[in-house]
Amino acid sequence: MRFAVMLAGSLLLLSGCSETDENAALLTLQSSTLEHRIQAEGELFAVNAISINAPQSTRGPRFIAEITPEYSSVSPGDLVIRFDATQLERSRRDASNALSGVLADQDFKGTQQQAELSTIGLDQRLVQQEFAFADRFSIDDIQIRSRLEILDSMQNKEFLGEKQSYLDWQQQSFANRSQGELDLLQLQKGQQQSLLTQAETGLAALEIRAQHKGILLYDSNWRGEKPEVGRMVFPGEKLGSIPDLSLQHVKLLIIEQESVGLAVDQPVFFRLTARPEQVLEGRIQSVGQVAQSRERRDPRRYIEVIVAPSAQQDFFLPGAKVRAEILANTLPEVLALPLQAIFSDEKGQYVWQQRGGSLQRQAVSLGAKSLTHAEIIEGLSAGDRISLLPPEN
Known part of the structure; x- marks a missing residue:
C-alpha cells in the first residue's frame, strides 16, 4: 500500500508539474501543494462500556452454567451469565x-x-x-x-x-x-x-444482568478462549463488556516511523471495511505518547490515535474494522520532490540536476515531508530539471 501511495504521488506530481523525458526519468520542478497523508487501520470502540466481571464476593473459582451468546442485543435486566450453584x-x-x-x-x-x-x-x-x-x-x-x-x-x-x-x-x-x-x-x-x-x-450473586441497553462483547483469555458454558472463572475476572452504542470512536494504530506530524484536531477520512463505498469524516481527539508493540512476533511499534467521528451512525458497531487516511499537513505552493529523487551521504542530502547535457550533483535542504515527497527549502528553484534516478542507472 505504501509503495502504491508513493507511486501515485510521484505520478500526480509528474502529471501536474512536468513531463518526463523519453530517454531519462527527468521532471521539471514547479510549485505545487504538498500533502502529508498517513494511512492507518483500526476499529470502532464504545467510549462508555460496563465491564462484565465474575463476582468477587465468592471464594474460589466458579463455573459458567448459562451464557447469552456474544453480539446479542440486551436491555436492562436481561440475563447475561448465570454461574453454577452446586458448590x-x-x-x-x-x-x-x-x-x-x-x-x-x-x-x-x-x-x-x-x-x-x-x-x-x-x-x-x-x-x-x-x-x-x-x-x-x-x-x-x-x-x-x-x-x-x-x-x-x-x-x-x-x-x-x-x-x-x-x-x-x-x-x-x-x-x-x-x-x-x-x-x-x-x-x-x-x-x-x-x-x-x-x-x-x-x-x-450468581447471575449477571445487563444494566443498560447494548450488545454483548466477550474478552478472550491468554489462550484466546472466550467465555462459554462449563468454563472456570475466578473472582473478579473480566469476562467482557456491554458497550453503550450511542457514542463510539475510532482507534487507529499507526507505525511509529510514519506517525511524524500527528496532532490533535487533524482531519481524518475513514471507511468501514463492511461499507467501503461510504467515506466518513472525523478529527483526531488524542495521540498516544508511547509507542507499543502490537504482536509478539511483530518488531514494529505503533502509536495509538483516537478519532472522534463527525457524526454517529446507526451502523456503527464496536469492533468494526476501519481503514483511515489522516491529513497530517497541507503546504500550498511549495517546491516538492519525490523521496526517491533525494539521496544522501556523509556530506548531506543532494539531488541529480540536469545542467546542459549531463547530470550534476546539487546539495539541497529539506523542509516538511510526507510519506512520498519532501519540501525543498534551499538548493533548487522552479524550472530545474531533476533526475529520479542516479546517473549510473
Whole structure:
C-alpha cells in the first residue's frame, strides 16, 4: 500500500508539474501543494462500556452454567451469565450444619457448666453450715471436754476453713475455664456464620444482568478462549463488556516511523471495511505518547490515535474494522520532490540536476515531508530539471 501511495504521488506530481523525458526519468520542478497523508487501520470502540466481571464476593473459582451468546442485543435486566450453584449450595449446607453443631455444643456446654456451678455452690453452702455449727457448739473448757476432743474440734474447724478456700479457688478456676470454652465456641460460631454468609452472598450473586441497553462483547483469555458454558472463572475476572452504542470512536494504530506530524484536531477520512463505498469524516481527539508493540512476533511499534467521528451512525458497531487516511499537513505552493529523487551521504542530502547535457550533483535542504515527497527549502528553484534516478542507472 505504501509503495502504491508513493507511486501515485510521484505520478500526480509528474502529471501536474512536468513531463518526463523519453530517454531519462527527468521532471521539471514547479510549485505545487504538498500533502502529508498517513494511512492507518483500526476499529470502532464504545467510549462508555460496563465491564462484565465474575463476582468477587465468592471464594474460589466458579463455573459458567448459562451464557447469552456474544453480539446479542440486551436491555436492562436481561440475563447475561448465570454461574453454577452446586458448590455454593454445598458450602452453605456444610456451614449451616457446622453452625448447628456449634450452637448445640454451646447449649450443652452451658447446661454442663450450670450443673457444675450448682454443685460447687451446694458444697460451699454445706461447708458454711458445718463451719457455723462447729463454731457454735465448740467448747474449750477442759473441765467439760477432754483435751483430745478440744483438739479434734479445732482441727475440724481448720479443715472446714481449708475446704472453704479450696471451693472458692475451684469456683474461680471454673469461671476462667468456662469463659475460655465459651469464647472458643463463640469464635467457631462466628467462623461458621461468616462461611454461611459468604455462601448466601455468592448464591445471590450468581447471575449477571445487563444494566443498560447494548450488545454483548466477550474478552478472550491468554489462550484466546472466550467465555462459554462449563468454563472456570475466578473472582473478579473480566469476562467482557456491554458497550453503550450511542457514542463510539475510532482507534487507529499507526507505525511509529510514519506517525511524524500527528496532532490533535487533524482531519481524518475513514471507511468501514463492511461499507467501503461510504467515506466518513472525523478529527483526531488524542495521540498516544508511547509507542507499543502490537504482536509478539511483530518488531514494529505503533502509536495509538483516537478519532472522534463527525457524526454517529446507526451502523456503527464496536469492533468494526476501519481503514483511515489522516491529513497530517497541507503546504500550498511549495517546491516538492519525490523521496526517491533525494539521496544522501556523509556530506548531506543532494539531488541529480540536469545542467546542459549531463547530470550534476546539487546539495539541497529539506523542509516538511510526507510519506512520498519532501519540501525543498534551499538548493533548487522552479524550472530545474531533476533526475529520479542516479546517473549510473
